[in-house]
Amino acid sequence: MPRLVAIDRPGGPDFVAELQRIWDAGDAAFPVDQRLPARAKADLVGAMRVGDDVERGDALVVATSGSTGAPKGVVLTHDAIASSARATSARLEIEPDDHWLACLPLSHVGGLSVVTRALQSGTELTVHPGFDAEAVMNSGATRVSLVATTLARIDPARFRTIVLGGSRPPVDRPANTVATYGLTETGSGVVYDGVPLDDVEVRFVDGEIQLRGPMLLRTYRDGRDPKDADGWLPTGDLGHWLDDGRLHVEGRRGDLIITGGENVWPEAVERILSTHPAVDDVLVRGCPDAEWGHIVEAVVVTNGSPLALDALREHVKSSAPAFMAPKRLTLVEQIPRTSLGKPIRTATQP
Incomplete structure (x- = not known):
């Protein structure tokens, strides 16, 4: 049976090579947060059951941020990450000469999805161990994924497109930025500037945003499946459609x-x-x-x-x-x- 293998190394060519080696062996990968101390790493590896079996077709286990509780292990299949890569690349109109830069933490889906997207599409890829403004500006990349705090530290004109995730985008964000909405459970952003990606469905239940699509998680690592019987994922976020047909996310229900x-x-x-x-x-x-x-x-x-x-x-x-x-x-x-x-x-x- 395939098993879950941890990648405990910083971002760079070695990380990408290790990920590919794990996949070639039929196993699934769990990227370990490099900012954690040794004890916290060990606890997280244990919680994710590294070394135990996974289902055939599983590609990744990604820990949720855990800002509101213990992190959950999100299981993403090869089919799911391929669907995400196809949909995001189509929406962003990725060209053969494009070059992706991954400089966000690879233990989170916002950083890791840049790597998987480039691997799936065959796009040139550079992976940094973390965000460094000078290194980002000198990377030679044409596309990059950032958050608001890192966007403020670079010249945005350097890139064709900047995908913005994480916190709320700045009010005066540059025209070449795309604000995304998604969860770890959706494998990456699934709504770009308020418009769902192809094959992504959105509905509201009592004001809560629910999502359905081929890039969603298979299950959590503990076996729980947050989707309902029809494949809809409750997000815990409230929102509505704007008059122009775009999705507006109000925020977390508990906020x-x-x-x-x-x-x-x-x-x-x-x-x-x-x-x-x-x-x-x-x-x-x-x-x-x-x-x-x-x-x-x-x-x-x-x-x-x-x-x-x-x-x-x-x-x-x-x-x-x-x-x-x-x-x-x-x-x-x-x-x-x-x-x-x-x-x-x-x-x-x-």
Whole structure:
């Protein structure tokens, strides 16, 4: 029987060669997060049951980020990653002379999917051990996958296309960027700039986004299948179709702030606050309150300029209802985020 084999090495040609060797042997690969200490690596390898059997046709086990709990092992088949590669390459209009750069963590699907996409399409591929702005600019690549924080450190004009995943894209993002929506369970982004990829179906159940398509996971490593009997995957995200037919993702169901009976989505407030001249980075969350149920809190990294709560409130109220304005301001040195730039809202709880 094929088995699960760990790849515990940094990004580079050796990583790609090891992945190909594992696949040639009929086994499945589990990329290990290189930023973890030895004990954490050992615990994760054990949790993913490295060395145990996998089903024939399984290609990868990818750990979810674990920002809201213990990481789950997402099992992706060869058929699923091939479907993802075909659909993303078609949408991005990949050319024979294109050159992909992988510089995000390969333990996460946002970085690993660049590698699998290039291998499936035969596109030239460069893999870096991590993000380094100078190395990215000198890579010679034409396509790259980044997150908002890394995008800000390079000249975007250097690339034909920049695929943006992870956290919310910047309001003034360059024209050559494509904002993606997807989960580890979908093998990569499956909605590009609000438009589902070919063969990807989207529906809403009580406001929750559900997805179906050939690139979805087979199961979790513990045997649980999050899809229903008809193949629909509940995402835990709420959203709706915009008037122009594009998907709008409101956010995680658990992130919704209900204050005085009004619904406030953190990302909507973050987008407004990020345009304040004193704000360098921001996270919005709800705090329990006896009078309002919850109040909106802004956790802010400033650029060194003084900042007061009243100024933030007025900035929000200039373009949104007053109930969306924060009632609490907390100044911090850094916003806690996952490696792909997603804010960890629970990490800022008092």
